[in-house]
Amino acid sequence: MASLVGSRVERKEDKRLLTGKGRYTADINISNQTYAVFVRSPHARAKIKKIDISKALKAMGVVEILTGAEIATDKIGGLIAGWAIRSEDGSEMKVPANPPLAKDSVNFVGEPIAVVFAESLDEAKAAADLVNVDYKVLKGVINTAEAMKGETIHDGIEKNLCYDWLLGDRKAVEEAFAKADKIIKVDLINNRCIPNAMEPRACVVDYNTASEEITLYTTSQNPHLSRLIMSAFGGVAPENKLRVVAPDVGGGFGSKINVYNEEIVCSWASKKIERPIKWVAERTESFLTDTHGRDHVTHAELAVTNEGKFLAFKNETIANLGAYARVFGTVTPTYLFGPCATGVYIIPAAYTNVKAVYTNTAPVDAYRGAGRPEATYTIERLVEKAAMELGIDRTEIRMKNFPTEFPFKQTLVHTVDSGDYVAGLQKAKQMSDYAGFDARRKKSEANGKLRGIGVSSYFEACGIAPSAVVMSLGCGVGLWESSEVRFNPTGQVSVFTGAHSHGQGHDTTFAQIAADELGVGLEAVDVVHGDTDKGTFGMGTYGSRSLAVGGIAIVNACRKIVAKGKRVAAKMLEVSEDEIDFKDGEFIVSKSNKKKTIGEVAFACYLPGSRDSDFKSPLPEGEEPGLIESSFFDPANFSFPAGSHIAEVEIDPETGEVKVEKYTAVDDFGRIVNPLVVEGQVHGGIAQGIGQALHENTVYDETGQLITASYMDYTMPRADNFPDFNLGFTCTHATSNPLGVKGCGEAGAIASPPTIMNAVIDALGGQEITMPATAEKVWKACKVLKKKNAKAA
Amino acid sequence: MKLSGSYQINLEKQKVWESLNDPEILKKAIPGCEEFKKNSDTEFTATATNKIGPFNASFTGEVELKDLNPPNSYKIKGSGNSPVGFATGEATVKLEDCEGGTKLIYNVEANVGGKIAQVGSRLIDMTAKKMADIFFGKFSELIAPELKVFKPDDGTQIQVSMNKSLENLFNKKLVYSLILIFLTFAGYYFLA
Numbered sequence A: 001m002a003s004l005v006g007s008r009v010e011r012k013e014d015k016r017l018l019t020g021k022g023r024y025t026a027d028i029n030i031s032n033q034t035y036a037v038f039v040r041s042p043h044a045r046a047k048i049k050k051i052d053i054s055k056a057l058k059a060m061g062v063v064e065i066l067t068g069a070e071i072a073t074d075k076i077g078g079l080i081a082g083w084a085i086r087s088e089d090g091s092e093m094k095v096p097a098n099p100p101l102a103k104d105s106v107n108f109v110g111e112p113i114a115v116v117f118a119e120s121l122d123e124a125k126a127a128a129d130l131v132n133v134d135y136k137v138l139k140g141v142i143n144t145a146e147a148m149k150g151e152t153i154h155d156g157i158e159k160n161l162c163y164d165w166l167l168g169d170r171k172a173v174e175e176a177f178a179k180a181d182k183i184i185k186v187d188l189i190n191n192r193c194i195p196n197a198m199e200p201r202a203c204v205v206d207y208n209t210a211s212e213e214i215t216l217y218t219t220s221q222n223p224h225l226s227r228l229i230m231s232a233f234g235g236v237a238p239e240n241k242l243r244v245v246a247p248d249v250g251g252g253f254g255s256k257i258n259v260y261n262e263e264i265v266c267s268w269a270s271k272k273i274e275r276p277i278k279w280v281a282e283r284t285e286s287f288l289t290d291t292h293g294r295d296h297v298t299h300a301e302l303a304v305t306n307e308g309k310f311l312a313f314k315n316e317t318i319a320n321l322g323a324y325a326r327v328f329g330t331v332t333p334t335y336l337f338g339p340c341a342t343g344v345y346i347i348p349a350a351y352t353n354v355k356a357v358y359t360n361t362a363p364v365d366a367y368r369g370a371g372r373p374e375a376t377y378t379i380e381r382l383v384e385k386a387a388m389e390l391g392i393d394r395t396e397i398r399m400k401n402f403p404t405e406f407p408f409k410q411t412l413v414h415t416v417d418s419g420d421y422v423a424g425l426q427k428a429k430q431m432s433d434y435a436g437f438d439a440r441r442k443k444s445e446a447n448g449k450l451r452g453i454g455v456s457s458y459f460e461a462c463g464i465a466p467s468a469v470v471m472s473l474g475c476g477v478g479l480w481e482s483s484e485v486r487f488n489p490t491g492q493v494s495v496f497t498g499a500h501s502h503g504q505g506h507d508t509t510f511a512q513i514a515a516d517e518l519g520v521g522l523e524a525v526d527v528v529h530g531d532t533d534k535g536t537f538g539m540g541t542y543g544s545r546s547l548a549v550g551g552i553a554i555v556n557a558c559r560k561i562v563a564k565g566k567r568v569a570a571k572m573l574e575v576s577e578d579e580i581d582f583k584d585g586e587f588i589v590s591k592s593n594k595k596k597t598i599g600e601v602a603f604a605c606y607l608p609g610s611r612d613s614d615f616k617s618p619l620p621e622g623e624e625p626g627l628i629e630s631s632f633f634d635p636a637n638f639s640f641p642a643g644s645h646i647a648e649v650e651i652d653p654e655t656g657e658v659k660v661e662k663y664t665a666v667d668d669f670g671r672i673v674n675p676l677v678v679e680g681q682v683h684g685g686i687a688q689g690i691g692q693a694l695h696e697n698t699v700y701d702e703t704g705q706l707i708t709a710s711y712m713d714y715t716m717p718r719a720d721n722f723p724d725f726n727l728g729f730t731c732t733h734a735t736s737n738p739l740g741v742k743g744c745g746e747a748g749a750i751a752s753p754p755t756i757m758n759a760v761i762d763a764l765g766g767q768e769i770t771m772p773a774t775a776e777k778v779w780k781a782c783k784v785l786k787k788k789n790a791k792a793a
Numbered sequence B: 001m002k003l004s005g006s007y008q009i010n011l012e013k014q015k016v017w018e019s020l021n022d023p024e025i026l027k028k029a030i031p032g033c034e035e036f037k038k039n040s041d042t043e044f045t046a047t048a049t050n051k052i053g054p055f056n057a058s059f060t061g062e063v064e065l066k067d068l069n070p071p072n073s074y075k076i077k078g079s080g081n082s083p084v085g086f087a088t089g090e091a092t093v094k095l096e097d098c099e100g101g102t103k104l105i106y107n108v109e110a111n112v113g114g115k116i117a118q119v120g121s122r123l124i125d126m127t128a129k130k131m132a133d134i135f136f137g138k139f140s141e142l143i144a145p146e147l148k149v150f151k152p153d154d155g156t157q158i159q160v161s162m163n164k165s166l167e168n169l170f171n172k173k174l175v176y177s178l179i180l181i182f183l184t185f186a187g188y189y190f191l192a
Helices: A014-018 A068-073 A121-130 A170-178 A223-232 A261-273 A283-289 A338-342 A372-390 A394-401 A421-431 A434-446 A467-472 A506-518 A546-573 A598-605 A675-695 A747-763 A775-792 B013-020 B023-029 B115-150 B164-171 B173-181 B183-191
Strands: A034-040 A046-052 A062-067 A112-118 A132-137 A161-168 A182-190 A202-208 A213-218 A242-245 A277-280 A296-304 A310-322 A349-358 A450-459 A481-487 A493-497 A525-528 A580-583 A586-589 A595-597 A628-633 A642-652 A657-668 A725-730 B002-009 B033-038 B043-052 B055-069 B073-082 B085-098 B101-113
Touching (some): A034 A121, A034 A261, A046 A112, A112 A121, A161 A170, A161 A338, A170 A296, A170 A349, A283 B115, A338 A349, A372 A450, A372 A747, A394 A421, A421 A450, A421 A642, A421 A725, A434 A450, A434 A642, A481 A506, A481 A598, A493 A546, A506 A546, A546 A628, A675 A725, A675 A747, B023 B033, B023 B115
Parallel strands (some): A213 A242, A493 A525
Antiparallel strands (some): A161 A349, A182 A296, A580 A586, A642 A657, B043 B055, B085 B101
């Protein structure tokens, strides 16, 4: 039987998703449901003096209106930060309370204050307009770089500083800098992005008055984690009385990791009003309240020799957390950022210092790549600049500093188990016809255009993560993953996973893995996820972890099934267990033609009835009936995908428009289970990264109003912004898991922003501009370049 | 946002000043105005209700006059609230004699928030500027006949610089809606 792992199997889920048969949260309706509309703050920072709901309560169709006062009375807990980060001086991070409904103060535009439940959506909206909130408006703190100088947002959190974190050795870095031939410096802004999942957030809550169980249908990347947080911290209901279902979810990108205010409020309220509740975000609500991504201000320096050897690296970053610290909010700019900021290079000394600040803006949390895109942008801008200033070819300077022996002990934190960075960059050079660039540049110039080339090499730590490590770094839970595999008596297999698919294609890739392990057809395997009432437990999907952690739990559970099958088959075939080989779904007695299929064994495990008076149980003594196994997998290390991307852009100096002409990506994701799915992930990641580099930007005005809160003002990349992506792969197996897989979900978004920006800056003759490189900025830079060139001539 | 401009009204300064402090005239100049109340010599409240896009919004604006120096200048502090958002701001208004009448100069610093900012921010500067023009156009139209009554023996021809295209804009629903949104801004100008 040919192996399914490694083959281009078409996605099983696409048929329903592409024919409109997906079942999303907003598709769910429960009879007698009420509709929720949230009253939100129009101010970035204000004290709430009074909330008057009297007029709204009398409005047509209103069932109930609840505010922060009731939440407080019922002692419903708030939203949480999942990682505890310590400052350089040893002090604990400062985290403000974040109640689900603001009671005394509001800290960003869109923060919910009250909620109206009505018989129809229109009635709920109309009544919400009648809720009168009296504010004392205060001066907001908006700008990332200036946040520490602003008024104190949260009582007791001085300078609006959550923590002042250090990773690395300042002294060693300073010593190395003193010996350097040259110091390369960059000042960078990693622009704030709004995740913009195609499906806006939504929840439908059904409280069962008989069983007192709450069922929450919601748009989550991690339903089990949501239940855990809502029970342990929210106090909404005990875990055994709370079922969280995340059905089809239309994209997450990190923005659906958090348990949000609306989910907590609606779950709590459903029990209170004893009615089902439906809430679906409008697009502007998504813009305002989904967790945003990135938003760093960085000064970084690289000490180099004249020959282009890297000696030391320093990184001083201010990271904007927004108004509150959320689940991955505090770890994203620290342990997901700092260790990767030295990139794929041997750099003997390094440090990263991050000051995380609160501002009166939407909370910032993980966004595709989470910390690693910011890290890669920092080091890859420095390296490209170093190549330019030293007059060394940009690929040569990289290869000069690549490690060639693995495992590679990276400067900060990680030991990278496997990789071949030289092979990746060489392949990318060859695939992109790097050598032919000069000719293409001349051709562009002949047409009055500017052409630039950019390279970036990255590695990332994903497959998050080894529990022992993440717990030692401050994570509130271990990040293992679980699976349960049920081999049904009639031959089909149900694979339950704690990972969650919201576009990743788990129905297909996980089925491929299980089908291979069990020797059954792909069609016999069903992957079940997204329901806390089904399967064991799970930490969910983020950090490119589903395959490298969740997939391995499936492998291990399948192997337990096979192991039990072997014991049962041995009894059935009347041989000893070690005489049996399992291959392609059959238990075969070596050197004989005696065999049992796994289907026959499974059937036997469930003890089918027999009229044979001589009946002997097929189960060995002490063996329990049934064929169901589970596994909790906790990897020994992160996994470390790596690669090199090369882009070419062409700029029209008359309009400033940047056209991506060529994009080559060579990635090492370890073993690839389904090339089709992996290519899709890489395409999506690159597109998202190019979006950040050229189009997307989140703008708050000086008073904290989000003025990019619709698609009129927030530019999403479109298909016609991209060339055909030229993808290639190298493969070194991960050693931390039996499949040798590494994870591919975020790599594209990690590598592409610096690749594109390096190309744009190259085209502009080294002139630095900030992301996004919009036509306006580029056009201005073209003017400067023209003047400079005229002067030189 | 910041906004500034000037307007020429072919009337003498004292008369312009008086008219700009007359609630009845101002009420007529404000689109959709239901109430324009003088709470004290320096405080006014204005209410207007209309459909603004998909919203059925009742806008309430509070206006306060400061640093009065009649008939030359003052400051106006205003704020307007509605379920679709709010606007707050301060305007300095100066009246200067000029050939054939009075020159009115305004400087506004204002902030808008809520849905107006989220959905319409790109239109705000442009619309506010247009609003100012529309308001003064309407205002001039309104005060011209009154002044004819008050000054029948004045032989000079009163010219009201009314822009016809602005008047047309005024009748369009979209602009009309936006006008309401920017009632607060208008507040500065009516009082000016």
